[in-house]
Structure formats: C-alpha cells, structure tokens
Amino acid sequence: MVTNPHRLPQYFLDSFLFLTLVRSASPVQIRFILLQNRQGKTRLARYYVPLEDSEKHKVEYEVHRLVVNRDPKFTNFVEFRTHKVIYRRYAGLFFSLCVDITDNELAYLECIHLFVEILDHFFSNVCELDLVFNFHKVYLILDEFILAGELQETSKRVLLFPS
Numbered sequence: 001m002v003t004n005p006h007r008l009p010q011y012f013l014d015s016f017l018f019l020t021l022v023r024s025a026s027p028v029q030i031r032f033i034l035l036q037n038r039q040g041k042t043r044l045a046r047y048y049v050p051l052e053d054s055e056k057h058k059v060e061y062e063v064h065r066l067v068v069n070r071d072p073k074f075t076n077f078v079e080f081r082t083h084k085v086i087y088r089r090y091a092g093l094f095f096s097l098c099v100d101i102t103d104n105e106l107a108y109l110e111c112i113h114l115f116v117e118i119l120d121h122f123f124s125n126v127c128e129l130d131l132v133f134n135f136h137k138v139y140l141i142l143d144e145f146i147l148a149g150e151l152q153e154t155s156k157r158v159l160l161f162p163s
Helices: 010-022 053-068 105-123 128-133 135-145 156-160
Strands: 030-037 042-047 077-080 083-090 093-099
Touching: 030 053, 042 053, 042 128, 042 135, 053 077, 053 083, 053 093, 083 105, 093 105, 105 128, 105 135, 105 156, 128 135, 135 156
Parallel strands: none
Antiparallel strands: 030 042, 030 093, 077 083, 083 093
C-alpha cells in the first residue's frame, strides 16, 4: 500500500504503481506490438528492435498463427522463440506484445487493455476501420504511450488531453 503524504491525485498514484510493476532492468522491454485481424491482416505494427522486412513478415505470420489457433480457455501468454507473446482479443482484433521471458505478464495485459481504452475513448467506440483510415492518429497515440519499447505514460487523461 502506497501512502499519500503529499495528497497527490489518485490517477498519479495509479500511474506510478503501474509503471513500477512494468519497469525492469532490460533496456528494451517490449520488442514489438502487433494489431492483427482474424484473417491475419496486420493493422498496426511497431518494432522496437531492428529486424529485416522479411523477418518482420515472418514474425507477423508466426504470431498470427500462434494466437488465432489458440483455445480461448488457455492463458493469453505464449512462448515465442526466446521471448513471450502476450495477446488479447477485442472483437475481431488481436493485440499482441512481445516481451522478455521474465517480464510481468499481467502488467502487460493491463497495458493492452489501457491502450484499447484510450483508442476507444479517442475514436468513440473504436472499430477496425478507425485503425485503417486513421492509422497516423493511432501511431501518434501509441508513440505517446510506448516509446523505444518502454511504457512512458499510463494516465488516460494525459494521453488524450496533452497540455
């Protein structure tokens, strides 16, 4: 339990606790983030480690096969090569993060959920077409949220209404 001697706003404390859970000693925590539909079409891809284009396509194909064919009764964490893919399905889209094998899965599931909430609030009930036709806005939001493979900001208020 975090004490609040300076009477800080609750959203600040929540953001601080969330970032404390996710931070680790590794320089790049998130290797890539993918948004794919059920057919395997990648709607958003951001890589935080250098990969060749052919390797990127191969990764996207492998991750899609991995998460789509998985039984919904199983957990949303799956080992992928020497890392771990954490994914979540919202409607027809799969949000996938690749992280180090030792990172906290639940914190990254919460990260995915927060990203979806931000998109939902920004687009007023987001759908796949919003991501397709407004991809530049989605990338802008993502870059405010995650920078160089690390979470930068977890407050919805700050992300949606920057001053």
